[in-house]
Amino acid sequence: MRVKHSMKPNFKVCVIGDPEHCDEAKAKKVNFIDMDTVRLMRKKSSIAKRIIKKYDGFLASTTIIKDVTNLVGPMMKRMGKLPMPLAHGDNLYEKILESKTTMTFQMKRVLWLAVCVGHVKMTPDMLAENIDTAIRSLLTLLKKDWQNIRSIHLKSTMGRPQRIY
Structure with missing residues (x-):
């Protein structure tokens, strides 16, 4: 799921590529x-x-992404950093921006879910847009929409949790 504003201010991306993509990245x-x-x-x-x-985050060339997932995929999956595909016709900067603004929900059997939606230096409007987008996409994943959600809290790193629903 893609949000409008980046969740991390210093997001580092690496391209795992064939010789063409390596030259372009260089x-x-x-x-x-x-x-x-x-x-x-x-x-x-x-x-x-x-x-x-x-x-x-990682971007991998579509020609070698299968080899990358076979070689180091299990370790990347454990760390939650599987590479996104990068085709030869794609703009590198647009793909980097897409990886910065992509958010994933890891639906598990637990009764709670925690997701990063922003950082402290964001304006309230930017943060509200990210929160709204995240909640709307979460609702599409749930079977009964709002009936499955008991409460929604916002929390900063050192701050107290704020209940918004």
């Missing part, structure tokens, strides 16, 4: 990893963990 001064590094990450898990923790 020209646009975006961090990138080639397939040789991915194969090295498969052999040495400490290097893989360090690289995966360093970035908030």
Whole structure:
């Protein structure tokens, strides 16, 4: 699900690409990893963990995304950072913006759900737009819409929770 404003101010993206995407990322001064590094990450898990923790999101070329998910996919899935596909005709900056503004709900069997919708430096209007978009998309995932929601709280890192529903 995509929101209007980025949830993290310093969102770091890395491109895992074929030679064409690596050259494009290098020209646009975006961090990138080639397939040789991915194969090295498969052999040495400490290097893989360090690289995966360093970035908030990944974009992978559609030609090699299957190899990437086979080699380091399980580790990326555990950390919640599976790569988004990057086709050859796509604009790199638009894809980076899309990965910055994409929010995922991880529906589990637990009775509560926590999602990041913004940061403290956002204006109240920007935060309200993100919250509204998040709630509307959550309602589409639930079977009985508002009947499944008991309450909605907002919480900042060091602040008290504020009940909004």
